[in-house]
Amino acid sequence: MNLKKLMQAALVTLSCGLLNIAGAEQRVIHVPTDYAQQKAEASLKMTGPKLLFSDSPETVYDNGILYRDKVQGEVRLFLHHVNGVSGTTKKLAVLVKNKDSLRPVAYSITRRGEAGYSYDYLAAGKKAQKKYLEEDKQKPLESKLGFGRSAELLTGRGIAMPSDKLYTETIDMYFAKPVEFSVLMCEEKTDLELFNEAAPILPMDEHPLRGTFEGSDWTYKLNKPISKPSEALYLELASPSLPEGYAKGVDATTGLPAENYGNYGVLYNVDFTIKGKEPVTFIFNPIGGWFAGYGVLENKTKGERKLIGLPQNQISVGDPEEEALDLGLLHAGEYRFTWSPPGASNLPVQVIWIRPGELESSKRISK
Helix, strand or coil: CCHHHHHHHHHCCCCCCCCEECCEECEEEECCCCCCEEECCEEEEEECCEEEEECCCCEECCCEEEEEEEEEEEEEEEEEEEECCCCCCEEEEEEEECCCCCCCEEEEEEEEEEEEEECCHHHHHHHHHHHHHCHHHCCCEEEEECCCCEEECCCCCCEEECCCCEEEEEEEEEEEEEEEEEEEEEECCCCHHHHHHHCCECCCCCCCCEEEECCCEEEEEECCCECCCCCEEEEEECCCCCCCCCCEEEECCCCEEEECCCCCCCEEEEEEEECCCCCEEEEEECCCCCECEEEEEEECCCCEEEEEEECCCCCCECCCCCEEEEEEEECCEEEEEEECCCCCCCCCEEEEEECCCCCCCCCECCC
């Protein structure tokens, strides 16, 4: 889903923005490949919602079921599809059905972030991440599914998908009892409930990006406080070379093993403590190439939370691959940095803690 989006490079906005973080400015900088660095030691906990990942086939040419599973409890959906039928509007829908003929099912939608109808996949992924992470603007929805009844979760009736454009969304939900969960692509005027009963399950494309995965909140906690580092400390995330690799699960439509290449839909938290009188520079480094997303930096000591564009005032960074984001100076306190791999962006990434001025010899990149 990422490398085949190289065409997005031509759409990058050529401005370089600034953002005050802890009294400093966000900067696009050059990180040399040979700077002194040490891997930070951290523990990892995988908790949180069951993830339903629907992205294969990414470009959909036929009508049918894109993904289906039976779920209960906390659920997160990561949805990323393109209508591939030239000149024809299709309907994309997420249908949940209470197949219990005796009892209603209470459910809630607790958080979501969507973007779509776009040719610019990088910009769409970034927009969806921004909406998803804007906690103060979320309005939880609570409802019930009657006996044998269905509900469509995108708009109540599905969305009209223009030809060749992307729709992407992340939705967090809770279901008190088991429900059947289906992602559908069909003709614009199709009756969803009838279609859901008889539609075929579409095969994946060449990118096997769908499945159900347990524990989609991955929390890394640094084992030691950071205090005047003699060399840069780094933590690599969303990388197949790590012991934890990518999330492993099952494609519920086939029963075959599934792997979430890129960990799309996984919410990453990095917890760390800074001690001492000297501040530390915090850097976000997308080492895989083009990246466009959002993150949240929390100062737990002061109870502060800031939504951060990655990057702030341009669509993306990552060309050349040594581009990184200096997010500013962090003083003593307990922190959490939260982000999630956006659709179409390249991975892995690093977060880096380094002494102020350590990279000043590397020129600031200006567009």
